[in-house]
Amino acid sequence: MSSPRRRYWIIKGIKSTLFYLLVITIALLIILPVFFIVSLSFLTTHEAYSYPLPLLPGLTSRFILTHGERGYLLSVQDRVTGEYETVLDTDDLEKMSVYMEDRLGTPVSIPELEEQIARLSTEDPVYFSKSTDLLHNYKLFFQITRDAVPALVRSLQIAALTIIISLSVGGVAGYAFARYLFFGKDMMKFSVLFVRMFPAIAIAIPMVIILARMGFYDRPLGLALVYSIGNIALTTWITASIFMGIPESLEEAAQVFGANRLQAFIKTTLPLALPGLAAAAMFAFIGAWNETVAALILTQFNPTFSVVVYQSLVGATGQVNLAAAGGMVMAIPAVIFTFIIRRYVQQMWGGVTI
Amino acid sequence: MATLTFDHVTKRFGKVVAVNDFSLKVEEGEFLVLLGPSGCGKTTAMRMVAGLEDVTEGSIFIDEEEVTFLPPRKRNVSMIFQNYAVWPHMTVYENIAYPLRLKKVPKEEMNGIVHNVARMVKIENLLKRLPAQLSGGQQQRVAVARALAVEPKIFLMDEPLSNLDAKLRGSMRTELKAIHAKTGATSVFVTHDQSEAMSMADRIVVMKDGKVIQVGTPDDVYDKSATVFVADFIGTPPTNFINVEKKISNGVCQLINPHFELDLAEGCDEYVRAYTKYDLILGVRPENINVVDENHALFSAECRVAEPQGSHQIIAVELDDSFLKVVAPAQPKIYPGEIVHLNFKQETLRFFDPETELSIDHPGDDQT
Numbered sequence: 001m002s003s004p005r006r007r008y009w010i011i012k013g014i015k016s017t018l019f020y021l022l023v024i025t026i027a028l029l030i031i032l033p034v035f036f037i038v039s040l041s042f043l044t045t046h047e048a049y050s051y052p053l054p055l056l057p058g059l060t061s062r063f064i065l066t067h068g069e070r071g072y073l074l075s076v077q078d079r080v081t082g083e084y085e086t087v088l089d090t091d092d093l094e095k096m097s098v099y100m101e102d103r104l105g106t107p108v109s110i111p112e113l114e115e116q117i118a119r120l121s122t123e124d125p126v127y128f129s130k131s132t133d134l135l136h137n138y139k140l141f142f143q144i145t146r147d148a149v150p151a152l153v154r155s156l157q158i159a160a161l162t163i164i165i166s167l168s169v170g171g172v173a174g175y176a177f178a179r180y181l182f183f184g185k186d187m188m189k190f191s192v193l194f195v196r197m198f199p200a201i202a203i204a205i206p207m208v209i210i211l212a213r214m215g216f217y218d219r220p221l222g223l224a225l226v227y228s229i230g231n232i233a234l235t236t237w238i239t240a241s242i243f244m245g246i247p248e249s250l251e252e253a254a255q256v257f258g259a260n261r262l263q264a265f266i267k268t269t270l271p272l273a274l275p276g277l278a279a280a281a282m283f284a285f286i287g288a289w290n291e292t293v294a295a296l297i298l299t300q301f302n303p304t305f306s307v308v309v310y311q312s313l314v315g316a317t318g319q320v321n322l323a324a325a326g327g328m329v330m331a332i333p334a335v336i337f338t339f340i341i342r343r344y345v346q347q348m349w350g351g352v353t354i
Numbered sequence: 355m356a357t358l359t360f361d362h363v364t365k366r367f368g369k370v371v372a373v374n375d376f377s378l379k380v381e382e383g384e385f386l387v388l389l390g391p392s393g394c395g396k397t398t399a400m401r402m403v404a405g406l407e408d409v410t411e412g413s414i415f416i417d418e419e420e421v422t423f424l425p426p427r428k429r430n431v432s433m434i435f436q437n438y439a440v441w442p443h444m445t446v447y448e449n450i451a452y453p454l455r456l457k458k459v460p461k462e463e464m465n466g467i468v469h470n471v472a473r474m475v476k477i478e479n480l481l482k483r484l485p486a487q488l489s490g491g492q493q494q495r496v497a498v499a500r501a502l503a504v505e506p507k508i509f510l511m512d513e514p515l516s517n518l519d520a521k522l523r524g525s526m527r528t529e530l531k532a533i534h535a536k537t538g539a540t541s542v543f544v545t546h547d548q549s550e551a552m553s554m555a556d557r558i559v560v561m562k563d564g565k566v567i568q569v570g571t572p573d574d575v576y577d578k579s580a581t582v583f584v585a586d587f588i589g590t591p592p593t594n595f596i597n598v599e600k601k602i603s604n605g606v607c608q609l610i611n612p613h614f615e616l617d618l619a620e621g622c623d624e625y626v627r628a629y630t631k632y633d634l635i636l637g638v639r640p641e642n643i644n645v646v647d648e649n650h651a652l653f654s655a656e657c658r659v660a661e662p663q664g665s666h667q668i669i670a671v672e673l674d675d676s677f678l679k680v681v682a683p684a685q686p687k688i689y690p691g692e693i694v695h696l697n698f699k700q701e702t703l704r705f706f707d708p709e710t711e712l713s714i715d716h717p718g719d720d721q722t
Contacts, residue, residue, distance in 0.1 A: 249439035252406050255426040256433045257453030257504060267452070271443045 041324035044105030048321040066125035137325035148308040155305035161224030162288035170235025178243035204294040235280040242276030278344035356507035363412035374564040389551040390561035432506035447481040471499040509541040582711040591679040614653040637704035641681040651695030
């Protein structure tokens with residue numbers, strides 16, 4: 001192989017290696033936090049606060065039971081280091097059972113404990129293992145938020161209303177931006193985005209006053225209106241670019257061939273714009289579903305689901321693993337919604353093909 | 355079949371006048387071509403017929419009925435768009451059938467019509483496909499079929515061939531013309547391609563800056579161009595223009611240029627004699643310049659560029675500061691650097707007024 005050719009291939013090899021390294025790094029940056037929160041949501045409280053933190057949740061927990069000063073000494077194995085750490089010294093079996101379930105994520109009944117203690121007479125210390133309840137955090141989360149079903153319904157209601165409002169207003173605005181020339185178009189297009197530059201908290205406080213006067217304070221429609229303010233801007237931009245990508249002549253052809261304006265729009269432009277509209281709906285849904293700060297201020301007796309989660313998980317009782325589980329549960333509806341419309345959104349990434 | 359009449363139609367976009375006082379009658383079954391450079395208002399004029407643009411002033415009639423204020427769907431015209439405007443989410447069948455559905459044509463009949471027109475444009479085997487699975491030429495055929503299916507009074511075509519590659523354009527041109535001959539539908543065809551216009555039109559309307567410059571048969575606009583613009587716009591290579599001075603000596607009308615003194619033959623000089631000014635623009639088409647031997651030469655010049663075309667060759671000689679293009683027979687071959695001897699076919703010469711740029715045998719604007 002001649003030397004310039006070899007050099008060419010070596011340089012090319014180095015370049016593509018660097019490129020893949022970059023791609024992998026970026027992918028890891030996106031995947032790692034997600035992995036971390038998923039993993040954390042399955043960890044026991046004891047594990048979540050131990051150091052080093054286990055990367056993956058364990059399926060079984062190993063214990064040592066021995067005689068202690070006050071009664072029985074319970075130690076639990078750290079899965080990372082493999083060493084046993086003494087966590088409890090008590091003669092109250094009920095207390096020990098509760099502790100094992102709450103802190104160690106392993107439900108062990110009192111008769112089971114008595115059985116192990118009985119073994120102490122023949123062997124000391126007693127080693128035993130028990131399968132960990134992986135869904136422990138989730139069960140606890142649903143216990144805490146059991147009364148939050150109305151809040152869940154309310155959140156879905158608000159998200160749906162936000163989609164309807166921002167899609168109908170933003171979609172019409174987007175169509176106008178894409179199809180018509182009018183005075184101050186560029187300025188208006190920019191000023192629509194301007195709304196998004198204000199942080200939600202800055203809008204929320206004056207909104208309390210405005211919504212209270214309108215009679216919408218602490219009602220789903222009020223929150224949906226507030227969320228729509230920001231979302232209309234996004235929807236306008238998304239739909240405008242989608243409508244711009246659809247040739248006007250398709251609609252004109254329909255008109256020439258016998259359709260009125262509305263028929264022409266519904267029959268030609270609308271089906272082609274569906275991916276964009278779906279993407280806009282997705283953004284609106286996720287935005288409305290996850291929003292907490294404004295909801296915290298704009299609701300009082302009728303909080304949204306995100307507010308309920310926030311209130312029950314944050315504060316003195318807050319546990320990171322429980323918060324992670326709550327976060328996962330919160331994400332599920334958004335993930336489901338995204339999956340339902342993913343076909344359309346993917347179409348948008350591929351562009352509208354004419 | 356119908357007639358189409360423009361009656362002093364004007365279209366303004368804000369301050370821009372797109373179509374200026376356009377009056378014309380398209381006869382029944384005529385194939386009319388609107389020709390002009392981009393921005394000349396030809397497409398706007400057509401879109402006003404379709405109802406896709408408002409008419410600022412004047413009125414448009416189809417047969418005796420005024421359609422100026424009718425919405426597009428009530429005008430009974432069909433249109434082929436430049437980008438085909440085939441609906442991408444409908445199959446070919448649906449594309450052709452949808453206009454018929456809108457017109458509430460009974461299902462059986464509709465089915466028959468769709469297959470009929472599909473056969474006519476040779477896309478019968480593609481009816482179940484989506485437009486994305488078709489080539490540009492096939493999509494164009496769908497657009498033609500769709501336009502044929504509704505049996506319109508007026509057939510509008512907005513640069514329908516400009517998105518096709520050169521070879522396909524040529525064959526589609528022939529096919530469109532054949533379809534027109536078969537259906538006999540009154541057609542208006544917009545194009546900026548003069549050779550397309552020449553080959554397809556019954557009559558050509560040459561437009562510039564929103565104004566009609568000349569209306570006539572392809573031969574008229576080619577041989578009797580009314581203005582410098584028309585003579586320049588029509589024909590490839592375009593007409594050569596040479597500034598000359600008129601002089602009458604011994605009863606012979608002469609055209610003087612630093613390179614030549616041309617004695618106009620009897621019969622070719624009548625308009626020049628009647629012309630009252632002395633400066634003229636001489637317009638001569640490249641094929642009307644003959645390469646001759648030295649004895650018959652009006653003037654000689656050095657060949658700068660030679661473009662062989664197979665059936666003929668185009669050579670450019672330098673005259674003053676511009677090139678004079680000559681269409682010469684393919685043989686004998688002429689090479690750059692060679693001195694060529696040239697003469698004009700006198701009976702084909704055109705004369706223009708340098709100030710108005712109008713042909714001197716076309717005084718005023720009464721070309722129609």
